[in-house]
Amino acid sequence: MTSIPFTNVGAIFWDMDGTLADSEPLHLRSLIDALAHHGIEADETLHPLILGKTGREVHALCRERFGIRVDYAEWARFRARCYLVASRSLVPREGALDVYGAAREAGLRQAIVSNASRMLLEANLRALGIEDPQLVSVSVNDVRRGKPDPEPYVRAAWLLGVDAREVVVVEDSPTGVQAAVAAGMRVIAWAPDGTDAASFDASAHVVYSAAALAHALGLDIRSRESTSLRRL
Known part of the structure; x- marks a missing residue:
């Protein structure tokens, strides 16, 4: 050996x-749902861009890439609610x-x-x-x-x-x-x-x-x- x-x-x-x-699929799903909430369609191709990043970094990326204007606090609360519901299946x-x-x-x-x-x-x-x-x-x-x-x-x-x-x-x-x-x-x-x-x-x-x-x-x-x- x-x-x-x-x-x-x-x-x-x-x-x-x-x-x-x-849990990465759950984080990605919460991101896709958050973007959809703001009228933006996204898919799994986002995953390599967010891997290992903090919530603030992902929010900044979405502001730059998709032009969202919602502040971080509101954005984080929505994503957290989505994730907590999904975490039951983690x-x-x-x-x-x-x-x-x-x-x-x-x-x-x-x-x-x-x-x-x-x-x-x-x-x-x-x-x-x-x-x-x-x-x-x-x-x-x-x-x-x-x-x-x-x-x-x-x-x-x-x-x-x-x-x-x-x-x-x-x-x-x-x-x-x-x-x-x-x-x-x-x-x-x-x-x-x-x-x-x-x-x-x-x-x-x-x-x-x-x-x-x-x-x-x-x-x-x-x-x-x-x-x-x-x-x-």
């Missing part, structure tokens, strides 16, 4: 949207909770670091069933600058009391990877199928499956996968 890429892992910091949760990314659970059982400290608002982040945590009073999480409401700025990851390390060099970050977007690298952390880019590895920072370790992610972290998820299959 090949060697484990990451050793001396003190903590794992997870991105939420697209990494732990298969599912985890395939295999993500197996790796998350294996890390918890191994005694590794974990945190969630998201570019989403606190309200939407909490909705995702509830939908995935991983709410925990002890869980450290950072939303875009908790920082002055979201990803790709390193501040969200720096704050999570401070809250958890760990050195950046102990942390391995799991991200799915180039924006998130950039933030983690700038924070001085090691990064695993769990890329969506079909994503070119060259789109990520060269220092990131790119994987395409939960099994490869678990191996990179030195975790065994085979027994958890078997248990999940028996429950189906």
Whole structure:
């Protein structure tokens, strides 16, 4: 067996949207619905343009691209309502909770670091069933600058009391990877199928499956996968 890429892992910091949760389609749907509310037709071709961006950045993009004039507060409230209704059907990314659970059982400290608002982040945590009073999480409401700025990851390390060099970050977007690298952390880019590895920072370790992610972290998820299959 090949060697484990990451050793001396003190903590794992997870991105939420697209990494732990298969929520990108819900965010895209809320955007399409918001644009439709203002008489603008849009489709899935917007997705690459919004991947990893904050709500404010997406609003600015829509103002420039489509000429919408609604202010950010009203825009964000409408999108949030759309997303919260859809979040009832939210599912985890395939295999993500197996790796998350294996890390918890191994005694590794974990945190969630998201570019989403606190309200939407909490909705995702509830939908995935991983709410925990002890869980450290950072939303875009908790920082002055979201990803790709390193501040969200720096704050999570401070809250958890760990050195950046102990942390391995799991991200799915180039924006998130950039933030983690700038924070001085090691990064695993769990890329969506079909994503070119060259789109990520060269220092990131790119994987395409939960099994490869678990191996990179030195975790065994085979027994958890078997248990999940028996429950189906």
